[in-house]
Amino acid sequence: MTSFDSDFTMTIGGKAVAGAATFPVLNPATEQPFAQAPDASREQLDQAVAAARAAFPAWAATPYAERQKLVAGIAGVLAQNVDGLHRLLTREQGKPHGDAQGDVMGGAYWCQAASTLELPVSVVEDTAERRGETRHVPLGVVGAIAPWNFPVLLAFFKVAPALLAGNTLVLKPSPFTPLTTLKIGELLRGHLPDGVLNVVTGGDSLGPWMTSHPGIDKISFTGSTQTGRKVMASAAETLKRVTLELGGNDAAIVLPDVDVAAVAEQLFWAAFRNTGQICIATKRMYVHKDIYEPLKAALVAYAKSVKMGDGAEQGTQLGPIQNKQQYARVLELIADAKAKGYKFLIGGETSEAPGYFVPISIIDNPPEDSRIVQEEQFGPVLPLLKFDNLEEAISRANASDYGLGASVWSADEDAALAVGQRLQAGTIWINETQHISPLGAFGGHKQSGLGSEGALEGLLEYTNAQTVYVRKKAVAPAAG
Numbered sequence: 001m002t003s004f005d006s007d008f009t010m011t012i013g014g015k016a017v018a019g020a021a022t023f024p025v026l027n028p029a030t031e032q033p034f035a036q037a038p039d040a041s042r043e044q045l046d047q048a049v050a051a052a053r054a055a056f057p058a059w060a061a062t063p064y065a066e067r068q069k070l071v072a073g074i075a076g077v078l079a080q081n082v083d084g085l086h087r088l089l090t091r092e093q094g095k096p097h098g099d100a101q102g103d104v105m106g107g108a109y110w111c112q113a114a115s116t117l118e119l120p121v122s123v124v125e126d127t128a129e130r131r132g133e134t135r136h137v138p139l140g141v142v143g144a145i146a147p148w149n150f151p152v153l154l155a156f157f158k159v160a161p162a163l164l165a166g167n168t169l170v171l172k173p174s175p176f177t178p179l180t181t182l183k184i185g186e187l188l189r190g191h192l193p194d195g196v197l198n199v200v201t202g203g204d205s206l207g208p209w210m211t212s213h214p215g216i217d218k219i220s221f222t223g224s225t226q227t228g229r230k231v232m233a234s235a236a237e238t239l240k241r242v243t244l245e246l247g248g249n250d251a252a253i254v255l256p257d258v259d260v261a262a263v264a265e266q267l268f269w270a271a272f273r274n275t276g277q278i279c280i281a282t283k284r285m286y287v288h289k290d291i292y293e294p295l296k297a298a299l300v301a302y303a304k305s306v307k308m309g310d311g312a313e314q315g316t317q318l319g320p321i322q323n324k325q326q327y328a329r330v331l332e333l334i335a336d337a338k339a340k341g342y343k344f345l346i347g348g349e350t351s352e353a354p355g356y357f358v359p360i361s362i363i364d365n366p367p368e369d370s371r372i373v374q375e376e377q378f379g380p381v382l383p384l385l386k387f388d389n390l391e392e393a394i395s396r397a398n399a400s401d402y403g404l405g406a407s408v409w410s411a412d413e414d415a416a417l418a419v420g421q422r423l424q425a426g427t428i429w430i431n432e433t434q435h436i437s438p439l440g441a442f443g444g445h446k447q448s449g450l451g452s453e454g455a456l457e458g459l460l461e462y463t464n465a466q467t468v469y470v471r472k473k474a475v476a477p478a479a480g
Ligand code: NAD
Pocket: 145, 146, 147, 148, 149, 154, 172, 173, 174, 175, 204, 206, 207, 208, 211, 222, 223, 224, 225, 226, 227, 228, 230, 231, 244, 245, 246, 247, 248, 278, 279, 280, 376, 378, 404, 444, 448, 449
């Protein structure tokens, strides 16, 4: 019987491994430590990489259909344990129980849906002389590095395709949210062959050790753009393949023909779900001047009805900021907005009470060059921006180094689509946001990332293309 409250061990070569040391894990709603996580030494990372390398040949040789079955089967393991896993996730991450359940079951869904993908083989030549085929072979050992906002779902964005393609893994969750991932490693110990999925946790050195490790062939990283640059530079030393899913500053453009009462709630959640800590949250909302005032009023009225608190309490809709560093960053952006004299329609106040709580905050039309518009806030602080002319809104939305997602809202779907097609982002939504599918490519344009997750595009990122030419025996040897 798995305990979800204690005994947090790494998984290396299918075995439970205690850390060389431990570090405390805090509940962000109370700031109280409630568990100790293993702090891997460099030698322990070496052991995890060695276990993954040892398991690679047999896993790569396992028929694809068998790997599909085992990856799809992870969904069942997660579903059977969702109760314990989601409660633990709420404690370490802060999100309400319902959202934590969604994070775990999202991982399950990803495994199940991704396992329906097939690796293509294309025939490049088929003549009397030879047959040539391009197929896709696994890379070897994948180092997967995950962030703290959706620890389970975002880990399985990597684990599912990496395993399907025939790679073995070393998975590292964020040190702010290590526990649920450690338990998942434990639960999968008998499900996958030993060494196929290793889970390690540790402090700030562990990520750089992975990106520079000569035994790791690819890094799949989700996190901030700033860290993504370091990952890419470090991976360059050994020419590791990289997939980088990085930060965003998604714009929503709201056209004047929307039904304000109908869209206000959806727009609210586009910005504030998970307390704004979503890479594809709406982080700048451009609203046409004709509806600016009524939409502003509707957003503020709805915000007042939303309950923020400890995610473990009944009725909580928004939890705290996940960790102290991010809390300090969001408070800094609020302080900057206040110092510049921007008007808060709601929120903006801070409190000394325990927990990294930042109230829902909406800022009334700050200047386009303000920090809250230009930077990724990753918290519950939304700049509401007024526009007059559509061309101007499109160019303001595109004037960013980020290009993760963007949305357009209108009663006229075709008009919205025409605007959407001019936006520079990896995912465009019309009259919705944040929907992603395991069968749709997901990735950032510009400095929001490199490569894709999901779909065949994402699966192929865990492979090398290999072209094989077979000279046919029937052909007579060349003369001379
Ligand atoms: P982060 O960059 O601080 O950390 C992400 C992970 O990288 C953690 O596991 C961390 O321990 C590790 N890490 C830190 N420094 C490292 C280094 N030098 N080398 C290797 N690994 C290192 O990001 P975060 O604060 O955990 O997450 C928030 C950020 O992630 C936001 O910018 C958000 O937009 C982005 N994000 C992007 C996506 C996406 O799919 N594009 C999804 C979720 C979050």
